[in-house]
Amino acid sequence: MLDQNKEIVGEVKVIVFRLGEEEYGVEVNQVKSIEKLEHITRVPRTPRFVKGVINLRGVVTPIIDLRSRFNLTEATHTETTRVIIVAVGELEVGLIVDSANDVIDIPVNAIEPPPEVVGGVEAAYLRGVAKLEKRLLILLNLDKVLNTDEIKQLDSFEV
Amino acid sequence: MDMNQYLDMFIEESKEHLQSINSNLLLLENDPTNIGIVNEIFRSAHTLKGMAATMGFEDMASLTHEAENVLDLIRNNKLQINSDIMDVIFQSVDLMEGMVYNIIEGGDGSADVSALVGRLRAIVSGDLTPAPSKPAAGSAAADAIAQADEQAETTEEAGREHELDEYSLTVMRQSQESGHNLFWIKVSLREDCILKAARAYMVFDALENAGEVIKSTPTVEEIENERFDLSFEVVFVTEKSQEEIHKAVSNVSEVDQVLIENVNLKSEQAQAPEVKPQAAAPKAPVAEAKAPAAADAVKKPSASKTIRVDIERLDVLMNLFSELVIDRGRLEQLAREIGKSELQETVEHMSRISGDLQNIILTMRMVPVEQVFNRFPRMVRDTAKELNKKVNLEIQGAETELDRTVIDEIGDPLVHLLRNSMDHGLESPDVRRRSGKSEEGMIQLKAYHSGNHVFIEVTDDGAGINKDKVLKKAIERGIVNPATADNMTDKQIFELLFASGLSTAEKISDLSGRGVGLDVVKTKIESLGGSVAVDSSQGKGTTFLIQLPLTLSIISAMLVQVENEKFAVPLSSIIETAVFRQDEIMLAHRQKVIDFRGRVVPLVSLKEIFGIPDNGVQKGDDVAVVIVRKGEKMAGLVVDSFIGQQEIVLKSLGKYLVNVFAISGATILGDGQVALIIDCNALIK
Numbered sequence: 001m002l003d004q005n006k007e008i009v010g011e012v013k014v015i016v017f018r019l020g021e022e023e024y025g026v027e028v029n030q031v032k033s034i035e036k037l038e039h040i041t042r043v044p045r046t047p048r049f050v051k052g053v054i055n056l057r058g059v060v061t062p063i064i065d066l067r068s069r070f071n072l073t074e075a076t077h078t079e080t081t082r083v084i085i086v087a088v089g090e091l092e093v094g095l096i097v098d099s100a101n102d103v104i105d106i107p108v109n110a111i112e113p114p115p116e117v118v119g120g121v122e123a124a125y126l127r128g129v130a131k132l133e134k135r136l137l138i139l140l141n142l143d144k145v146l147n148t149d150e151i152k153q154l155d156s157f158e159v
Numbered sequence: 160m161d162m163n164q165y166l167d168m169f170i171e172e173s174k175e176h177l178q179s180i181n182s183n184l185l186l187l188e189n190d191p192t193n194i195g196i197v198n199e200i201f202r203s204a205h206t207l208k209g210m211a212a213t214m215g216f217e218d219m220a221s222l223t224h225e226a227e228n229v230l231d232l233i234r235n236n237k238l239q240i241n242s243d244i245m246d247v248i249f250q251s252v253d254l255m256e257g258m259v260y261n262i263i264e265g266g267d268g269s270a271d272v273s274a275l276v277g278r279l280r281a282i283v284s285g286d287l288t289p290a291p292s293k294p295a296a297g298s299a300a301a302d303a304i305a306q307a308d309e310q311a312e313t314t315e316e317a318g319r320e321h322e323l324d325e326y327s328l329t330v331m332r333q334s335q336e337s338g339h340n341l342f343w344i345k346v347s348l349r350e351d352c353i354l355k356a357a358r359a360y361m362v363f364d365a366l367e368n369a370g371e372v373i374k375s376t377p378t379v380e381e382i383e384n385e386r387f388d389l390s391f392e393v394v395f396v397t398e399k400s401q402e403e404i405h406k407a408v409s410n411v412s413e414v415d416q417v418l419i420e421n422v423n424l425k426s427e428q429a430q431a432p433e434v435k436p437q438a439a440a441p442k443a444p445v446a447e448a449k450a451p452a453a454a455d456a457v458k459k460p461s462a463s464k465t466i467r468v469d470i471e472r473l474d475v476l477m478n479l480f481s482e483l484v485i486d487r488g489r490l491e492q493l494a495r496e497i498g499k500s501e502l503q504e505t506v507e508h509m510s511r512i513s514g515d516l517q518n519i520i521l522t523m524r525m526v527p528v529e530q531v532f533n534r535f536p537r538m539v540r541d542t543a544k545e546l547n548k549k550v551n552l553e554i555q556g557a558e559t560e561l562d563r564t565v566i567d568e569i570g571d572p573l574v575h576l577l578r579n580s581m582d583h584g585l586e587s588p589d590v591r592r593r594s595g596k597s598e599e600g601m602i603q604l605k606a607y608h609s610g611n612h613v614f615i616e617v618t619d620d621g622a623g624i625n626k627d628k629v630l631k632k633a634i635e636r637g638i639v640n641p642a643t644a645d646n647m648t649d650k651q652i653f654e655l656l657f658a659s660g661l662s663t664a665e666k667i668s669d670l671s672g673r674g675v676g677l678d679v680v681k682t683k684i685e686s687l688g689g690s691v692a693v694d695s696s697q698g699k700g701t702t703f704l705i706q707l708p709l710t711l712s713i714i715s716a717m718l719v720q721v722e723n724e725k726f727a728v729p730l731s732s733i734i735e736t737a738v739f740r741q742d743e744i745m746l747a748h749r750q751k752v753i754d755f756r757g758r759v760v761p762l763v764s765l766k767e768i769f770g771i772p773d774n775g776v777q778k779g780d781d782v783a784v785v786i787v788r789k790g791e792k793m794a795g796l797v798v799d800s801f802i803g804q805q806e807i808v809l810k811s812l813g814k815y816l817v818n819v820f821a822i823s824g825a826t827i828l829g830d831g832q833v834a835l836i837i838d839c840n841a842l843i844k
Binding site: 043054059093 | 815832
């Protein structure tokens with residue numbers, strides 16, 4: 001019975017994090033770990049949203065600030081600030097978020113395509129918006145967020 | 160029998176044997192009467208044949224078999240070597256190489272060998288009247304191997320309780336057919352025997368002197384490691400009688416009992432002749448091949464003290480060790496901070512040991528450049544023939560060792576440079592004669608160590624680089640601005656050879672001059688963390704100098720601090736560190752420069768280049784400078800302070816951050832923080 005239900009409904013497990021007042025989600029299978037923010041080594045001559053690299057248990061991992069990536073105003077880092085380490089294909093990158101506090105299952109049929117702009121974030125970076133009972137969850141399209149072509153382009157502009 | 164597990168070994172060994180055949184053939188070409196060399200070649204060919212047949216690569220086995228027949232005639236002085244014969248043999252070796260590469264790529268190693276087999280047979284039969292003689296001792300065993308495959312399916316009747324593979328069985332069967340005695344021997348040692356392995360070794364030694372051990376239970380390795388009880392069993396082929404063998408073995412002290420039995424194979428003797436004709440016909444003239452041939456066919460008790468290790472395991476070991484190096488740095492720092500003498504002593508001791516360990520691991524990954532150089536004599540010979548030039552290749556320092564990863568990559572660039580030297584560097588024989596040089600051109604390939612680097616030089620005594628031609632071409636192709644052309648130094652002009660899209664060969668030959676060339680060499684070598692330079696003098700010759708790092712994973716670096724950030728500068732590019740006073744800094748063309756030992760060196764401020772935020776600490780009057788170099792050029796990197804020299808582990812910044820300006824990678828410091836490694840080459844214009 002249970003299985004049947006699942007089949008009909010279908011669910012995705014997502015990690016929920018906050019940027020300002022908005023709640024966002026990334027699929028749990030793309031998340032490797034959630035870390036506290038520690039010393040970041042700045043890497044010169046990289047786009048503004050690349051904050052640098054950290055030592056993640058012996059692996060040098062690049063860190064980007066999601067607020068800055070989405071052209072939102074950057075916030076000062078606080079106790080709740082977290083780094084979500086995500087892996088997409090061969091890329092492993094840490095995302096700085098205001099806080100990460102929840103893992104929830106959302107039914108696939110609750111996900112709707114994103115409107116043009118949500119909370120100031122361009123639709124291209126989004127996979128959709130999930131309407132839950134009382135919350136609105138913005139699902140990220142990590143492939144787009146971590147697209148390195150854009151970095152290369154930005155690079156040539158800024159340097 | 161599943162052969163897959165042996166495939167890697169087969170490929171490795173085949174390559175080695177082909178290489179040895181190749182180099183020995185070249186020696187033979189210069190010294191055709193040296194039978195010793197022929198013997199060497201014969202042995203390699205023989206082993207190759209055995210391996211190919213065992214693995215079921217029939218084409219290869221039959222080709223080697225025919226080649227072996229020719230070689231056998233030569234070594235028995237029944238056939239005079241001439242260049243036709245050499246060429247056929249060279250072609251055979253080439254074809255075999257092709258087969259091995261086909262096998263590496265997952266093919267079945269089949270190829271059309273009929274033409275070459277025909278020619279090899281013609282050599283054998285053409286010059287000699289085939290005299291039917293009884294199959295000779297050694298070659299019989301050899302033929303056995305060639306047939307191993309055909310008979311493979313029919314072998315279930317192993318002698319005694321031994322599990323013999325098809326290979327051993329066939330060897331045994333053939334030996335018996337050719338009148339050898341086949342014994343099963345059980346040797347028991349006395350119970351009070353202390354050095355069992357040593358005694359067993361002596362027994363083996365005695366047996367090896369009298370014949371061939373085909374199989375032993377437990378295996379030779381186990382026996383050598385003393386992993387056996389008091390007795391062991393062997394299957395043995397010999398010409399000697401049972402009594403003689405008994406006596407020989409009993410003579411070894413502390414041997415308690417020697418049991419010898421005849422082994423009878425209920426073999427398919429009726430079938431054997433069926434498969435034989437193909438192998439037997441060319442064998443006829445082989446008259447007196449002796450035991451040594453058989454000696455190669457059967458593995459001797461391992462005399463060699465080396466083992467083969469998968470390179471991946473060494474990589475894993477290296478990675479693990481890298482982690483350790485980081486922790487070592489951390490421990491050293493902690494010990495300094497805590498300042499407790501026992502702790503410091505222990506950490507120091509550990510550092511020393513891990514230093515030794517590091518050396519061992521690094522040297523384990525080192526292989527002589529010989530591996531790469533070996534294939535060049537043959538390539539040079541062929542290319543020279545193609546170009547109708549006479550070339551003498553001189554190799555020096557082939558024993559110089561380099562990291563395996565570098566070795567794997569360096570082959571192609573070197574081939575390119577050698578071809579370039581032969582094609583464009585060396586003149587044709589009559590031009591050389593006219594300019595008073597010997598007709599034979601000389602190419603020197605030299606490798607040597609110096610500091611943390613290995614240098615490889617390719618020198619030719621050809622015409623040298625024609626500067627005007629290079630310049631003209633560079634201007635034509637828009638690589639150089641005609642206005643600046645006049646002011647260029649020789650060195651700068653030579654450097655143009657490495658620019659992409661420049662090829663100075665007047666006519667495009669088969670070998671080089673297609674416009675892709677030296678720039679590819681340069682890119683490749685730089686990707687290995689090395690550099691390449693060229694020097695030339697008109698009419699006298701050209702030298703290409705390649706500089707390579709010894710290893711790619713752990714390097715020595717100088718840690719420096721700028722404001723709150725730490726950077727690592729590879730020691731290999733540092734000439735010196737120095738401190739200057741503010742007033743020693745001068746301006747030239749709005750560029751800050753200093754006078755460093757009489758040379759004007761431009762200063763590069765890391766703070767400005769990397770946009771490092773100010774930490775508000777007042778700077779003194781002194782300026783700390785790291786003098787770095789790229790080839791002949793120098794630059795001074797301005798930093799705040801020197802932290803010290805340290806071994807660092809190279810880590811990449813990952814796939815997300817690619818092509819970061821002037822940063823070649825990162826490392827993890829003792830305190831767990833990441834420090835970026837500065838790519839000095841990018842900072843020196």
